[in-house]
Amino acid sequence: AQSVTQLDSQVPVFEEAPVELRCNYSSSVSVYLFWYVQYPNQGLQLLLKYLSGSTLVKGINGFEAEFNKSQTSFHLRKPSVHISDTAEYFCAVSYNQGGKLIFGQGTELSVKP
Amino acid sequence: GAVVSQHPSRVICKSGTSVKIECRSLDFQATTMFWYRQFPKQSLMLMATSNEGSKATYEQGVEKDKFLINHASLTLSTLTVTSAHPEDSSFYICSARGRGGSPYNEQFFGPGTRLTVL
Numbered sequence: 001a002q003s004v005t006q007l008d009s010q011v012p013v014f015e016e017a018p019v020e021l022r023c024n025y026s027s028s029v030s031v032y033l034f035w036y037v038q039y040p041n042q043g044l045q046l047l048l049k050y051l052s053g054s055t056l057v058k059g060i061n062g063f064e065a066e067f068n069k070s071q072t073s074f075h076l077r078k079p080s081v082h083i084s085d086t087a088e089y090f091c092a093v094s095y096n097q098g099g100k101l102i103f104g105q106g107t108e109l110s111v112k113p
Numbered sequence: 114g115a116v117v118s119q120h121p122s123r124v125i126c127k128s129g130t131s132v133k134i135e136c137r138s139l140d141f142q143a144t145t146m147f148w149y150r151q152f153p154k155q156s157l158m159l160m161a162t163s164n165e166g167s168k169a170t171y172e173q174g175v176e177k178d179k180f181l182i183n184h185a186s187l188t189l190s191t192l193t194v195t196s197a198h199p200e201d202s203s204f205y206i207c208s209a210r211g212r213g214g215s216p217y218n219e220q221f222f223g224p225g226t227r228l229t230v231l
Contacts, residue, residue, distance in 0.1 A: 043222040
């Protein structure tokens with residue numbers, strides 16, 4: 001069965017610092033991987049996705065993630081965060097594109113001035 | 114493109130009443146819609162998957178008589194919370210997916226509906 005673990009529930013960082021949000025997944029078959037951002041009282045916005053091909057995926061708002069099959073990880077990174085990046089971030093996996101998504105528990109990123 | 118709307122954005126109702134939430138795909142045809150529930154400070158939990166013109170598939174532990182889902186057209190799905198109680202208070206989010214092979218063959222999320230049952 002698929003599962004997703006986001007290792008940090010909260011990540012406080014200062015503005016302009018780099019950040020990494022960790023995501024590990026468990027699956028015996030190939031999966032598709034996603035990162036979503038959720039601002040307070042809003043729905044989810046897709047940051048980036050890995051379907052196949054290059055393991056380094058670039059997304060919106062300067063975020064990127066690297067798929068590591070041997071470590072079953074898909075960590076999200078940004079070299080310099082802004083106050084506006086403060087939000088909840090969810091990692092998700094799916095067996096197929098557009099199929100059922102299994103979400104991690106979420107990581108609250110808090111960017112301080 | 115790929116905009117999904119939900120209505121209403123917030124609803125407050127009395128215990129025992131029923132509430133209907135609409136999910137619309139505005140600029141593409143959604144062959145599949147998903148309904149999620151999110152409790153405060155928690156992740157999204159899939160409640161059910163609905164395909165246009167057929168019955169919804171509910172996840173284990175979700176009462177299908179409590180949460181009625183109708184996907185009557187390629188742009189509209191509704192979730193009706195019947196005889197709502199305070200424990201049904203939550204943030205309900207829908208997502209919509211277009212046809213396979215199209216640019217819309219992924220889940221696009223709505224803005225969510227905050228339900229408060231008094």
